[in-house]
Amino acid sequence: MSEATKDEGRTGDGTRAVRAGLPEPVKHEPTLPGPVFAAHFHLPGEVTGPYSYGRDDNPTWTLLERAIGELEAPGREDVETLVFASGMAAISSVLFSQLRAGDAVVLPSDGYQVLPLVRAQLEAYGIEVRTAPTGGDAQLELLDGARLLWIESPSNPGLDVCDIRRLADAAHARGALVAVDNTLATPLGQRPLELGADFSVASGTKQLTGHGDVLLGYVAGRDAEAMAAVRRWRKIVGAISGPMEAWLAHRSIATLQLRVDRQNATALAVAEALRQRPEVSGLRYPGLPDDPSHPVAARQMRRYGCVVSFTLPTRARAERFLAALRLVEDATSFGGVRSTAERRRRWGGDDVPEGFIRMSVGAEDPEDLVADVLRALGESAE
16 A cells, blocks of 8 residues: 555545545656556456456546545555445445355345335345345344344435444344445444444435536455455456546545534535424434434444434425425435435435435535525425
8 A cells, every 4th residue: 555545644525535545746746647448458368467458457447446445444554445346246246246146244234225126136136135224223133143244324215223343243243244334324423343344335416516417436354354245246247447537537526524523514504494394204314413313323423414304294295396396406416416305205215204304405605595495495385
């Protein structure tokens, strides 16, 4: 590991984000080299050195992986990070590289809506799938005999939080590996590896890159053998990021702390405004002091995320509300600098009410965004 990757002198999240993964300075060279487009590399003689074929490694990936590793596990030289074509590619790489027929895996029952599809594929391969909700550390009851525990905290879209360290300790005591989906929190919100997880997995499509223009995923892990299996899976499946996407992601990480702090503060302001409205029920945001998840979140999270969820009385009211918004786009995904919101039941995969709204707070002025939300609530009333 080069001196540029060490954590010396980088105590603040902003300093770390803007410097993460940069190579050693070379006169007349750019501080962040441009994307390397290469399917193959000059390779005379024996196969040695870091780059041989474009499906295996790429210099642009290397810098991005180094940057993400510095955020997920600052100061740690025993953590490896691998980037993927998407968040689902990263998730699949852990599940399918670590599990075999006859194994058991514990998944959240209230996690990302594609997990039911993953469950069906796991079961088709002869893997037992057990599920329990995120809240109340309910997955604890299902750990006996499991090979892998998959945690999603905060959960998407319900925003429940579990005690990652408690679950990781219990899983390890039973011989299970632990993976945490860190998408919603980002490495600036929590560091699962420091809380005992073996893998921190995320969709870089969301707030990590933050502009809604890149599909990306990553896995960071502290067990060399387990990560070797993840790397082998990436090679076999070919679920690799393009160099342009990797470069855009690295470029975007420089503003991560600025975006996260602005979006988190505005999300709290939106949540506080929403809880004053009688038509709003089921409001969730871990940063609210009276949120059911706040006590646990306050112990393990440094920032609470940019997503707020709540329910309006009916599907029609929710749709009128979304149509009335002027500063918030009706779109899926979350974490971007432009606010988005959607009625999650339209996808059919989440066990939520018809009027359930997942709102991703962007980087607009807080006063403007709160005013737009409150105006749209008023206009959408029958």
